[in-house]
Amino acid sequence: xxxxxxxxxxxxxxxxxxxxxxxxxxxxxxxxxxxxxxxxxxxxxxxxxxxxxxxxxxxxxxxxxxxxxxxxxxxxxxxxxxxxxxxxxxxxxxxxxxxxxxxxxxxxxxxxxxxxxxxxxxxxxxxxxxxxxxxxxxxxxxxxxxxxxxxxxxxxxxxxxxxxxxxxxxxxxxxxxxxxxxxxxxxxxxxxxxxxxxxxxxxxxxxxxxxxxxxxxxxxxxxxxxxxxxxxxxxxxxxxxxxxxxxxxxxxxxxxxxxxxxxxxxxxxxxxxxxxxxxxxxxxxxxxxxxxxxxxxxxxxxxxxxxxxxxxxxxxxxxxxxxxxxxxxxxxxxxxxxxxxxxxxxxxxxxxxxxxxxxxxxxxxxxxxxxxxxxxxxxxxxxxxxxxxxxxxxxxxxxxxxxxxxxxxxxxxxxxxxxxxxxxxxxxxxxxxxxxxxxxxxxxxxxxxxxxxxxxxxxxxxxxxxxxxxxxxxxxxxxxxxxxxxxxxxxxxxxxxxxxxxxxxxxxxxxxxxxxxxxxxxxxxxxxxxxxxxxxxxxxxxxxxxxxxxxxxxxxxxxxxxxxxxxxxxxxxxxxxxxxxxxxxxxxxxxxxxxxxxxxx
Amino acid sequence: xxxxxxxxxxxxxxxxxxxxxxxxxxxxxxxxxxxxxxxxxxxxxxxxxxxxxxxxxxxxxxxxxxxxxxxxxxxxxxxxxxxxxxxxxxxxxxxxxxxxxxxxxxxxxxxxxxxxxxxxxxxxxxxxxxxxxxxxxxxxxxxxxxxxxxxxxxxxxxxxxxxxxxxxxxxxxxxxxxxxxxxxxxxxxxxxxxxxxxxxxxxxxxxxxxxxxxxxxxxxxxxxxxxxxxxxxxxxxxxxxxxxxxxxxxxxxxxxxxxxxxxxxxxxxxxxxxxxxxxxxxxxxxxxxxxxxxxxxxxxxxxxxxxxxx
Numbered sequence: 001x002x003x004x005x006x007x008x009x010x011x012x013x014x015x016x017x018x019x020x021x022x023x024x025x026x027x028x029x030x031x032x033x034x035x036x037x038x039x040x041x042x043x044x045x046x047x048x049x050x051x052x053x054x055x056x057x058x059x060x061x062x063x064x065x066x067x068x069x070x071x072x073x074x075x076x077x078x079x080x081x082x083x084x085x086x087x088x089x090x091x092x093x094x095x096x097x098x099x100x101x102x103x104x105x106x107x108x109x110x111x112x113x114x115x116x117x118x119x120x121x122x123x124x125x126x127x128x129x130x131x132x133x134x135x136x137x138x139x140x141x142x143x144x145x146x147x148x149x150x151x152x153x154x155x156x157x158x159x160x161x162x163x164x165x166x167x168x169x170x171x172x173x174x175x176x177x178x179x180x181x182x183x184x185x186x187x188x189x190x191x192x193x194x195x196x197x198x199x200x201x202x203x204x205x206x207x208x209x210x211x212x213x214x215x216x217x218x219x220x221x222x223x224x225x226x227x228x229x230x231x232x233x234x235x236x237x238x239x240x241x242x243x244x245x246x247x248x249x250x251x252x253x254x255x256x257x258x259x260x261x262x263x264x265x266x267x268x269x270x271x272x273x274x275x276x277x278x279x280x281x282x283x284x285x286x287x288x289x290x291x292x293x294x295x296x297x298x299x300x301x302x303x304x305x306x307x308x309x310x311x312x313x314x315x316x317x318x319x320x321x322x323x324x325x326x327x328x329x330x331x332x333x334x335x336x337x338x339x340x341x342x343x344x345x346x347x348x349x350x351x352x353x354x355x356x357x358x359x360x361x362x363x364x365x366x367x368x369x370x371x372x373x374x375x376x377x378x379x380x381x382x383x384x385x386x387x388x389x390x391x392x393x394x395x396x397x398x399x400x401x402x403x404x405x406x407x408x409x410x411x412x413x414x415x416x417x418x419x420x421x422x423x424x425x426x427x428x429x430x431x432x433x434x435x436x437x438x439x440x441x442x443x444x445x446x447x448x449x450x451x452x453x454x455x456x457x458x459x460x461x462x463x464x465x466x467x468x469x470x471x472x473x474x475x476x477x478x479x480x481x482x483x484x485x486x487x488x489x490x491x492x493x494x495x496x497x498x499x500x501x502x503x504x505x506x507x508x509x510x511x512x513x514x515x516x517x518x519x520x521x522x523x524x525x526x527x528x529x530x531x532x533x534x535x536x537x538x539x540x541x542x543x544x545x546x547x548x549x550x551x552x553x554x555x556x557x558x559x560x561x562x563x564x565x566x567x568x569x570x571x572x573x574x575x576x577x578x579x580x581x582x583x584x585x586x587x588x589x590x591x592x593x594x595x596x597x598x599x600x601x
Numbered sequence: 602x603x604x605x606x607x608x609x610x611x612x613x614x615x616x617x618x619x620x621x622x623x624x625x626x627x628x629x630x631x632x633x634x635x636x637x638x639x640x641x642x643x644x645x646x647x648x649x650x651x652x653x654x655x656x657x658x659x660x661x662x663x664x665x666x667x668x669x670x671x672x673x674x675x676x677x678x679x680x681x682x683x684x685x686x687x688x689x690x691x692x693x694x695x696x697x698x699x700x701x702x703x704x705x706x707x708x709x710x711x712x713x714x715x716x717x718x719x720x721x722x723x724x725x726x727x728x729x730x731x732x733x734x735x736x737x738x739x740x741x742x743x744x745x746x747x748x749x750x751x752x753x754x755x756x757x758x759x760x761x762x763x764x765x766x767x768x769x770x771x772x773x774x775x776x777x778x779x780x781x782x783x784x785x786x787x788x789x790x791x792x793x794x795x796x797x798x799x800x801x802x803x804x805x806x807x808x809x810x811x812x813x814x815x816x817x818x819x820x821x822x823x824x825x826x827x828x829x830x831x832x833x834x835x836x837x838x839x840x841x842x843x844x845x846x847x848x849x850x851x852x853x854x855x856x857x858x859x860x861x862x863x864x865x866x867x868x869x870x871x872x873x874x875x876x877x878x879x880x881x882x883x884x885x886x887x888x889x890x891x892x893x894x895x896x897x898x899x900x901x902x903x904x905x906x907x908x909x910x911x
Contacts, residue, residue, distance in 0.1 A: 087683045096637030097682050169650035171636050174643060189646035239685055260683075260694065261857030262768055288766035288855030296758045297765045429868070461633025461870050601764035601772070 061268045062252055064277040069556065071589040078283040078555075078587060079301045079598075080575050081291040085261045088239045089247075091226045091578070092159050095172035100264030101285040104226035104578025105241050105249035107274065109137050109156065109207070110219045111581035114571040115564040116386065116484050118219045119581045120275075122151065122227065122250075123207070132214035132517065137207040137222070145229050145248040146269045153201035158230040160199040162238060166190045172224075175482055178491070179221060180212040214515045216522070217485035224482070226578040251577045252278050252585075261287050276581065279557070279588035283575075295550050298599040302555060304328075304570060305373075305548040309433050312370055315548060326549040326560065326569020331480030332382045335434070337425070337441070337540040340473045341501040345412070345420060352537035354408035356398040358448040361543055363400075364440045369433065373548060377541040379530045380479070380489050384565035387486040387526040397534040398541060402448040409449045417450020425453050426475035428467075429460035437543070438476055470500040476542070486526040487514040493538045501538040554593035557586040609894070613887040620883045621672065621876065625665050628867075628875050635681040635870040655681055655872075668876070677880075678873035682866075688877035692859055698768055699846035699858030705778045706843050710785035715832075717786075718793025719825070725798060733790060740787025746849035749780040753853065766855030777854045781847060785839055792835050796828035803827070830897065837893035841885035845878075 058066040060073060070076070082101030089099050111121035123137035143151040162168055163176045164187040170176075177184055182198025198210035209218065229248045232240045241247040247255045251274065253266040264285045288294060291303040292311040307315065315321050337355070339346035346352055361376030378398040381388035406416075414420040427438055435457055442453035453474070458466070466472040479492050490510045495502045506529060513525035534541065549569050551560065559582055562568040573579040636643065636651050643651060652658040656667075671678060677688035686694075721733040756776060757765040763772050800806060801824050809819050846860020859878060866874040 087680075087685055094684075097684075166646065166650045167654075169636075169647070169654040171651075173647050177647065185646065188650065190650075242685070259857075261855075286767065287857075289852050290753065290766050290855065293753050293758050293765040297761060299765060299767075459631075459633070460868060462631065465632035465634070597761075599761075599764070601767055601770075 060279060061270065061281050062272060062277045064279060066279060067556070067588060069590050069592075070279065071554070071591045071593045073281065075589045075593050076280045076282070077589075078280050078575070078584075079299070080283065080285050081294065081300050081303050082264075082285045082287055083289050083291065085287060089241045089255065089258065089264070090228060090238065091172075091224065092162055092170075092228050093238050094170075095175075097171070099242070099260065100258055100287075102576060103253070103255075103264065103266060103285060104576060105247060105251060105254065106151070106155075106226040106229070107140075107143070107250060107578055108225045109222040112220075112223045112484065112573060112579060114559060114580075114582045116384070118223065118484065121222075121578075121581070122156070123222075126219055128216075128218065132216050132218075132515075133211045135209040135211070135215075135218045136202075137209075139205040139207060140275070141205050142273050142275070143250055144271065144273045145232070145250050146254050146271045147232075147248050148271060149229070149231055149248075150204065151227070151229075151250050152204040153207035154204065155227040155230045156207050156225070157197075157199050157201050158233065159225070159227040161187075161194040161197055162228065162233075164188050164197055165194060168238075175224065179209075179215060179218070182210040182212055216516065216518045217483060217487060220484040223484070223573075223579055250274065252276070253283065253577060263287055276585045278577075278585045280584070283584075292550075297601075298597050299601050301598070302551045302570070302575075303549065304330075304574065306431070306433060306545055307548060308431065309370075309436065312373055312433075312548065315550070316370060316372055321550065324550050324553060326551050328547045328549065328567050328569045328571050329382050329384060329565075330545060330547040331572050332385045332544070333478050333480035334377050334380050334382060334544045335437075335476060335478040335542050336377075336380070337474070337476050337542055338472075338499050338501070338538075340470060341499065341538075342470070343473070345414070346473070348412050349536060350408045350412040351414070352540070353397075354405040354412065354449055355445065355451075356405075356534075356537050356540045357401045357408065358405035358451075359441055359444050359540065359542065360400040360402075364437055364444075365543060368436050368440045369543065372546065373433075374543045374545050377544050379534045379541050380492075380539070381486060381530060382544050384567070385481065385486070386484060387523045389527045389530040393527070394530065394534040394541075397531070398537070405449050414449075417446075417452070420451050422452045422454070423474045424456050426463055426466065426472045427455060427457040428463040428475075428477055430457055430476075434476070441476075441542070467498070486529070490514070490526070490529050490533075493533055499539070501536075503532060503536050503538065506532045506536070506538070552593075552596060554590045554596055556588050556590040559583050559586050606891075606895070609891050613884075613891060616887060617880065617883055618669075621669070621880060622665065624876060624879055625668060626661070628870070628872050629661060629664075631867075631870065633870050635872065672880075677877045680874050681871045682869050682874070688873050691862065691874055692877060692881065695846075695857060695859035695862065698856050699851070699860055700844055701774065702777050702781060702850065702856065702858065703844040703846065705774065706782040706785060707840065709778065709782040710789050710839075710843075711836075714786045714789025715793050718790040719797055719820075721790065721794040722797030722801065723820070730794075733794070737787040737790045737794075740783045741791070743783070744849075745780050745784055745847065746853055748783055749776070749850060749853040752776045752780055766853075768855065768857055773854070773856075777850050777856060780853075781843070781850050785843060788835065788839075789832070792832055793828065796831045797824055800824045800827040833893055833896050837889045838886065841882060841889050845882055845885065 058070065058073065060066060060076065080101065086094060086097035086099040088094055089103060089105070091098065091102060091104055107122035109121055109123040110118045113119050122139060122143065124140050126135060126137045128135045139151065139153050139156070145151060160176070163170050163173060164184050166188055173188060177188065183192050183196045184198070186192040187194060187197055200208050202208055215221070228238055232246065232248050236246040241255060242258060244255050244257060249269045252269055252272045254269040256265040256267040258264040266283050268281045286294070286300060291300060292307055294300045295303045305312070315325070339352065341347060365371060365374050365376055378391055379389055379394035383391065409415060409417065425438055425442060427434060435455065438455050442455060445451045445453050467475070467477065479489065481488050492498050493501060493506065494510060495507045509525055509529055509532070513522055513529065516522040516525070551570070559570060560568060563571060570583055575584045577584050634651070635655050649658070656664060680686050680688055680691050683691060717733055721730045724730050753765050753776065756762050763775055767773050806819060806823055809823050845863070846858045848861045848864045850856065851858045851860040862874055862878045866878060
């Protein structure tokens, strides 16, 4: 008994000693955390920047009358999520390392509506020369930066010069270079000065693009291209919008605070002069990878997939959550399988066709992806995208037909898979969902044509090095649109482009159609291109994601209704105020918000 | 002692230089580029501009010589991904969060692990001992990310008590520290128990008791002090390990620490950050082993620093 008592005494003494150290440390911890705690408090319920008006007709700080079922102005804030942090908020600085969810502070020349049409943004209207090589955009004369300086054509010229600047070495230069603006390539190579670029300002409000080759899709192409404020960039450098003290904005919102890897808060730009008037006044982008849990806990108002298979299953089995769901094709991304087309055995079209016909896509969607999470594909374009060939038109080339696949393999000399090399399917650092889908493909190839396939989920950079050097024998990848025109997707399959599938008929037609004026004839050629691509199996088109989203029931607005293509939910480009014309401008918090708990975190 | 310490520190510097060379060459051998080529590969002038921007247009030995020169001036360069930040700024921004989580984790691991281990040893083969052993084994074998996800689901989502993710308030600390401290606490408890039992069976303890020393004196001065030697061996590497974070914990709880950089910098081919964070670990581990060696001389009378010539 005495021994036990001594034991506890001894242990108690050691514990007390340790805890005394703990108390000392924790008190200093409290001191250090108190400041951020205080700083984050307004984020939970951002202070309304408007005059409170409980009467029937309430007008927000932007002068827009609130809907009759809107919650009080104090509730008109939105909490969204972002999952990758980067170096700068401005699109012109970096696209792939963009920060804080890429919330832009300026309008692209044209914006995207939720049904993929192009509508005025920084420009009120535009026109082209008959040869479609000269495009003129008229900049909105009313638009100003938040410091009162007008937004002019010179801002856009400055920004385009910055894209091409060899010292900038822009990571998205391939996109703007694709338009073949006069001297863009020479400037990038350091052979010509920046001011020789074929983007000029005739006057403050007239912006002219001079192209080397005709392009009918220029307005849609300009969806990307939020401008830098020239006068501020020259004074503070192009990353001026990373800091509230130097940032300016011509959109309805302006940066209030950005703490990398934590959050970015935006408050109303009280000097906003643009034509698009939003309902919400404040919003906050919260960094974190576990968005699904944060949504369930009421810390976020809205999230977009893809979700993990476990979260997707949870969603599909929860009636309440399903009623909060929105759907979108996202950026119309199609996942496909490609080959080393120049080497055996995939230089034989019969082998490629056999692979295309050996995969039962519908079965994989239903059993692996989830019937609510994806759709089978037989071509690169998704219905709803302009000039997409109907699925039935392409299913004849790539639809599941195990018997036909076996015959094609036998004709190619690989009956029952005999003599066929073992394959490794490379994946681009994919999530569990894509790994599972790839495993199902491997299983079907074994079952239907006797081909052994193993999966190698590679580190992304290693994969991309292999892809760019055409070093991968068999792999899965995806592509989503960059601008709304079928030529964007066709360019992916150009001769010696992303893949080494070289088809002369396709290439000639691609070049011809790409330079044609938008017309039925051009559309017919674009559809023909898709047929060639599927028939010659420029890739095995596999499936496309249906982006599942969750929106709290108190998020209101016509963006929740079905668009022309039948999608009801948040459509591309999501909540971005500089690219999209509707989503963030039409969302508001309904009065039913009082029935829900919005977490203070 | 001073001569020994200086010698060890010089050896540490040499080791760090060798590590830097191996690391520098190894990361450049990885396929891929620091810039993103998610859709279309960069070609021609665009690619050359990128190479020049990142200083990759020079031969590797020139790049390394420049790196060492800058390192000697404590200049780790700028991140390739967060180009407006120096590597020091990247570390300085993330380390406070990582260190805070690590410090609390260490505190819990020691203040709970050692007493629990001692109790289990003193009550060997009792129900208490079996319970501690079972819980400690569970704590070691269940991965911390699984515990983290479970905690988020129950404490945050179901019970709505604490935030699921984020940083800035004391509430944001609770779940990460619990999840992170489970394994080291269990490990320390297990090691303490085993070390105590070994020491308790020693002849010198029997002698101490035979001499009539009071039990607390026997336990504290003889058993515990001798049991400390293997604990020091274990705890040494544990400290830099915990103080440099865990990608699982930081990602799960959205903590803006440096733990994630150990993985993301490799995925991003962010060479300066890879070098920075791994060199930091090398230095921390080197220093920890150095301090552990010094502590051995205090804890174990058999270890004495003597001139080799003697």
